[in-house]
Amino acid sequence: MNSYQIQTMQTVINAMESHLDKRLDLETLAQTAGYSKHHFHHVFTSLTGLPIHDYILRRRLTQAAQQLVHTQKPILEIALEAGYQSQQAFTSAFKGMYKQTPRAFRKNNAFYPLQWKFTGVILPQPANLSLAWASLTDLDDWMALSAQTVSGFPGLEENSHRKQIQVAIRQHRAIVIRDQTHLIGALVFSQPAATIEFLAIHPQYSYRQIAAIFLDFLIRNRVLGPTIKISTFRANDKADPGQRKAYEQLGFTASELLVEFGYPTQRMLLQVAPTESKNG
Numbered sequence: 001m002n003s004y005q006i007q008t009m010q011t012v013i014n015a016m017e018s019h020l021d022k023r024l025d026l027e028t029l030a031q032t033a034g035y036s037k038h039h040f041h042h043v044f045t046s047l048t049g050l051p052i053h054d055y056i057l058r059r060r061l062t063q064a065a066q067q068l069v070h071t072q073k074p075i076l077e078i079a080l081e082a083g084y085q086s087q088q089a090f091t092s093a094f095k096g097m098y099k100q101t102p103r104a105f106r107k108n109n110a111f112y113p114l115q116w117k118f119t120g121v122i123l124p125q126p127a128n129l130s131l132a133w134a135s136l137t138d139l140d141d142w143m144a145l146s147a148q149t150v151s152g153f154p155g156l157e158e159n160s161h162r163k164q165i166q167v168a169i170r171q172h173r174a175i176v177i178r179d180q181t182h183l184i185g186a187l188v189f190s191q192p193a194a195t196i197e198f199l200a201i202h203p204q205y206s207y208r209q210i211a212a213i214f215l216d217f218l219i220r221n222r223v224l225g226p227t228i229k230i231s232t233f234r235a236n237d238k239a240d241p242g243q244r245k246a247y248e249q250l251g252f253t254a255s256e257l258l259v260e261f262g263y264p265t266q267r268m269l270l271q272v273a274p275t276e277s278k279n280g
Helices: 003-017 026-033 037-048 052-070 075-081 087-098 102-108 136-148 158-170 207-220 243-249
Strands: 130-133 174-178 183-190 195-201 227-233 253-260 263-271
Touching: 003 026, 003 037, 003 052, 026 037, 037 052, 052 075, 052 087, 052 102, 075 087, 075 102, 087 102, 130 207, 136 158, 136 174, 136 183, 158 174, 158 183, 158 195, 174 207, 183 207, 195 207, 207 227, 207 243, 227 243, 227 253, 243 263
Parallel strands: 195 227
Antiparallel strands: 130 174, 174 183, 183 195, 227 263, 253 263
């Protein structure tokens, strides 16, 4: 992706954000960008990490969730503003992503986003990647990456997350990957539990490839093992942006079902070969 494509797609995203309450079709958006529908869909997905339909759905429901918690608007009014023709259709879509009805979400009074507006457009530099232990000077970039990848972390609360990352950095449990300019990967682990507690990767980079770099470091340096644990979305969860598939491609297998922060998840396990986890 070149700088012209990045600028063009950011212009289209800005236009989309101004019309989330209206019908947005692929053909019109592609024409705005000057691309064919197929090429536009490919470029958009490469940029945001989400197909355009998923991005629009997540943005609409995020705005609706904000209104449910922060306003007293009737649910039907919020549904119509989100582009739904009925409260029933809105409730079905909302529950599919948030795992609770709009009414229950309002009652629980705990907003979290499915997707913020995508603004972290970068020009990837995959030939210039470097891995390092995180320091407190990485914190602002870390939080910006967390905001861009929030679709992978249901229930993430910004202030609490920031404090947890500060603790992890001080305890030497946080690792980052940068290209020449940007922080594009962030990981927190718990050594006693052999668990990856947090893993965020910039959507313009391959989730699987960057995750593999982290795993190679953890295994090679015997930081975690012989069984590495991580939790992710359950199978067939509509809110999964592709995390589970990436872990499966890396060799993780499904384990027990969990509920974390009130959200249904599943633990996945990676068995580390003895030759990788021991000397010789």
